[in-house]
Amino acid sequence: MTGAAGGPAIEDTISGLRARLDEARARRRRVGLVPTMGFLHAGHRSLMEHARSENDLVVVSIFVNPLQFNPGEDFDDYPRDLDHDLAVCAQAGADIAFAPAQQEMYPAPVATSVSIGPLSDVLCGASRPGHFDGVATVVAKLFSIVGECSAYFGEKDFQQLAIVERMAKDLSLPVRVVGCPTVREPDGLALSSRNAYLSAAERAQAPVLRRALQAGAAVVEAGETDGAVVEAEMAAVIAGASLARIDYAAAVDPATLARGRPLRGEVRLLVAVRFGRARLIDNLGCRAG
Numbered sequence: 001m002t003g004a005a006g007g008p009a010i011e012d013t014i015s016g017l018r019a020r021l022d023e024a025r026a027r028r029r030r031v032g033l034v035p036t037m038g039f040l041h042a043g044h045r046s047l048m049e050h051a052r053s054e055n056d057l058v059v060v061s062i063f064v065n066p067l068q069f070n071p072g073e074d075f076d077d078y079p080r081d082l083d084h085d086l087a088v089c090a091q092a093g094a095d096i097a098f099a100p101a102q103q104e105m106y107p108a109p110v111a112t113s114v115s116i117g118p119l120s121d122v123l124c125g126a127s128r129p130g131h132f133d134g135v136a137t138v139v140a141k142l143f144s145i146v147g148e149c150s151a152y153f154g155e156k157d158f159q160q161l162a163i164v165e166r167m168a169k170d171l172s173l174p175v176r177v178v179g180c181p182t183v184r185e186p187d188g189l190a191l192s193s194r195n196a197y198l199s200a201a202e203r204a205q206a207p208v209l210r211r212a213l214q215a216g217a218a219v220v221e222a223g224e225t226d227g228a229v230v231e232a233e234m235a236a237v238i239a240g241a242s243l244a245r246i247d248y249a250a251a252v253d254p255a256t257l258a259r260g261r262p263l264r265g266e267v268r269l270l271v272a273v274r275f276g277r278a279r280l281i282d283n284l285g286c287r288a289g
């Protein structure tokens, strides 16, 4: 089944979505889920296209999840544009856009929270305490609402992908989690809804994240096994951008996200950098030894 020519069906209730999906699965349709916070771009579209290629019914959720924002973060300002999002869903052939109101997802304060321990506390979790508990809780809720499916997440949010994979496994959720490659602008900047916050001068410097990762990977591939040296190299590249304020530059084991030393085998390099009010992240895989 492909998406309707007139665009996706819009569903804003949990019970309505469940009913549609149960009915589809009863007819042996494979369900693909793409969870998003909206303001959709080509990165989101690539996830939808991946889902489209592997499933009969593609659901895109569009929900800015308050649980994953800390006080003082950009929940209120987070860009929202449902008409635009529906057009992107239509282009990618999505069948259903699930766009619940906050009241539908959280009719009462949430007492239950999903926490993934050590994977959540490092890197972005260290700068945004509680953020990944909010992510894991809403994704668990979406997995519970959608039921058996394949769910597509971007490698751009590498820590989030690791956490969601671990959660699905630990809780035996009937969901196959699929990681998808990062989509970038021609100059290397990873697409992100938060790029909308960048001034022209900040936007011009933002590809420094990608350059720092590439410099770090070159050092690793030249034989460096001291993670601290690789991290210092990436930090030095970021320091060369006058408007950048580094949050972290890290070389980690991709399975545990631990800053292992010496570096061995597969290594993931990750950076987080603030430009004005935008906090941007990116990452790159490489191989040591």
Ligand code: AMP
Pocket: 035, 036, 037, 038, 042, 043, 044, 046, 047, 152, 153, 154, 155, 156, 157, 180, 181, 182, 183, 184, 190, 191, 192, 193
């Ligand atoms: P968000 O709407 O930012 O919460 O992202 C929703 C999903 O899209 C997440 O799985 C992200 O990792 C993924 N995503 C965001 N940006 C990109 C990108 N540039 N390339 C690929 N996937 C992305």
